[in-house]
Amino acid sequence: MSDEAARAFGAPPPARPASRAGYWVGGLLIGLGVLAAVLWAVWGFARFGDAIDDLARVPVGDGGVVELSAGRKAIYYERFDAQDRVPALRIAIRPVGGRPLKIEDHSGSVSYALSGHTGQSVASVRIPRDGRYALTARATDPAVTDAELAIGKGLGNRIVRIIVGAILLVIVGVVAGTVLIVVTQRRRAA
Numbered sequence: 001m002s003d004e005a006a007r008a009f010g011a012p013p014p015a016r017p018a019s020r021a022g023y024w025v026g027g028l029l030i031g032l033g034v035l036a037a038v039l040w041a042v043w044g045f046a047r048f049g050d051a052i053d054d055l056a057r058v059p060v061g062d063g064g065v066v067e068l069s070a071g072r073k074a075i076y077y078e079r080f081d082a083q084d085r086v087p088a089l090r091i092a093i094r095p096v097g098g099r100p101l102k103i104e105d106h107s108g109s110v111s112y113a114l115s116g117h118t119g120q121s122v123a124s125v126r127i128p129r130d131g132r133y134a135l136t137a138r139a140t141d142p143a144v145t146d147a148e149l150a151i152g153k154g155l156g157n158r159i160v161r162i163i164v165g166a167i168l169l170v171i172v173g174v175v176a177g178t179v180l181i182v183v184t185q186r187r188r189a190a
Contacts, residue, residue, distance in 0.1 A: 072125075
């Protein structure tokens with residue numbers, strides 16, 4: 001029966017195949033997910049250097065007073081002589097005019113060589129309130145020179161957030177694009 005005859009008897013016109021635009025949009029979503037992940041990682045690691053620059057620093061041996069906000073802080077040993085080993089250190093921190101705080105082992109191991117600084121996590125401390133704190137470190141080896149302690153928010157969580165965020169952006173883009181491509185394929189096949 002011809003299309004004209006089918007319409008004359010009230011039959012619906014033949015279905016047109018679904019558009020191929022879904023393939024293009026699906027591919028675009030996949031590409032955008034990958035691009036967003038790359039941009040997220042570049043932006044995150046660029047800001048990572050700023051986080052390292054923002055750590056408060058005091059020289060090993062002399063110590064100093066630093067301004068800290070309340071919360072858990074990581075303490076890093078930074079060296080200028082590019083030695084890989086961290087010497088035995090006696091670290092103390094206390095509020096100016098107050099009692100010493102408990103220094104704890106740093107959970108995990110974070111090291112960095114970025115933004116002109118090379119450091120390794122050595123300890124952590126909970127700062128009870130915003131204020132000025134005296135931070136000192138003495139190396140048990142008197143030959144240790146040209147080193148600093150850096151203190152601030154832990155860097156390990158930043159790295160995890162950057163990596164997990166990039167992975168999630170790729171997954172969302174790939175899943176959304178793949179679903180659209182599969183739906184388009186099924187509609188065209190019907």
